[in-house]
Amino acid sequence: MTDFLTVKAKRTFSHGKELKTKRSDPFDVEAGEARQLESLGYVEIVGKVEKVDEPETHAETPVITGERKPRKAKANADD
DSSP, X not given: OOOEEEEEESSOEEETTEEEOTTXXXXXXXXXXXXXXXXXXXXXXXXXXXXXXXXXXXXXXXXXXXXXXXXXXXXXXXX
């Protein structure tokens, strides 16, 4: 299970597709990422997320058949 920490932005930076600013609400990030952002001076760690329910991933085996659909003939094919 991955540990998450709640952080608060100290200065403006890009996080994914969002800009985080001093006015942004605290947000959760993985512990390693939180420590990296803190070492760069971008965030302050404000708490630890108690428990994050990770979705169960059921790796379904794709069905592979040996048959292929026939290709359509090209209209302007030169033979």
